[in-house]
Each structure stands twice: as structure tokens, then as C-alpha cells.
Amino acid sequence: MNTAPASLTMLRIGATVTALLSILQPVLYLLKFAGVSGVMKVHGITGQAMFVMCVFAAVSAILWARASGNKGLMGHAIGLAIGALAQVALGELKLTTLHITLGIAMLAGAIALAVLAYRKPGSPTTPVAGEA
Numbered sequence: 801m802n803t804a805p806a807s808l809t810m811l812r813i814g815a816t817v818t819a820l821l822s823i824l825q826p827v828l829y830l831l832k833f834a835g836v837s838g839v840m841k842v843h844g845i846t847g848q849a850m851f852v853m854c855v856f857a858a859v860s861a862i863l864w865a866r867a868s869g870n871k872g873l874m875g876h877a878i879g880l881a882i883g884a885l886a887q888v889a890l891g892e893l894k895l896t897t898l899h900i901t902l903g904i905a906m907l908a909g910a911i912a913l914a915v916l917a918y919r920k921p922g923s924p925t926t927p928v929a930g931e932a
């Protein structure tokens with residue numbers, strides 16, 4: 801049976817949710833121009849949720865790196881968490897140009913992390929509980 805270790809499953813969930821939120825964020829911003837009211841308030845809340853998901857993905861990636869030795873995914877996930885913290889700060893401080901530039905970079909980074917977590921996760925170097 802194809803069972804992924806728990807830390808890799810957690811990383812995949814965290815990375816996928818983060819990627820979806822990173823796509824939603826610019827969509828919410830664009831909806832503002834379509835006259836949808838209250839959309840930037842939602843953008844702020846979604847942004848904070850995205851930071852939490854990035855931290856979840858980073859912790860999972862650290863656990864997965866210990867089991868698999870894959871430090872690339874770990875560095876990537878930690879970088880995204882730091883980026884998300886900076887994004888929330890830049891958004892709250894209304895440093896909009898920097899915020900939008902970093903937002904586009906994070907969109908690419910978040911999608912890359914999710915794709916890599918599925919396609920090139922590496923494999924456990926130590927036996928995983930539940931696997932023969």
C-alpha cells in the first residue's frame with residue numbers, strides 16, 4: 801500500500817492549502833476593482849491564515865527533513881513562512897508596492913513547494929512506523 805509518512809502528508813496538506821491561499825489573495829484584491837465590498841478585510845484575514853499554514857508547512861517540512869534528509873523542501877518551506885510574516889507586516893503597514901511584488905514571488909514559491917512536495921519529496925532514510 802502507498803502510505804506516506806505522517807510528516808510528509810502534513811507537509812503536502814500545508815503546502816497545498818498555502819498555494820491555494822496564495823492564488824486567492826490576488827483574486828480578492830482584483831475583486832475590489834469589480835466593486836465587491838469588504839473584500840480587503842477578507843484579504844487581511846486570509847493573509848493571516850496563510851501565515852499560520854506556512855508555519856504548519858515549515859514545521860512539517862522540518863520533521864520530514866529529519867526522516868528523509870530532504871533539506872531543500874525544509875529551506876523552501878521556512879523561506880515561505882518568513883515571506884508570509886513579511887507580507888502581513890507590509891500589508892498592515894500599507895507598503896503596497898513591496899507587498900504586491902513579494903505577493904507575486906510568494907505565489908510562485910507556494911505553488912513550487914506544493915508541486916515538489918508531491919513530485920520530489922525524497923524517501924525516508926529511517927524505517928517509518930506502519931510500513932513493513
Ligand code: HEM
Nearest residue numbers: 825826829844847850851884887888891892894900903904
Ligand atoms: C499578489 C498578491 C497580493 C496582492 C496584489 C495584495 C494586495 C494588497 C493590498 C493592495 C493591500 C492593502 C494595502 C493598503 O491598505 O494600502 C493588502 C493588504 C494586506 N495584505 Fe495583501 N496582497 C497580496 C498578497 C498577500 C499575501 C500573500 C498575504 C499574506 C501572506 C497578504 C496579507 C495582507 C494583509 C495582512 C494586509 C493588511 C490588511 C488590513 O490592513 O486589513 N497579502 N494586500
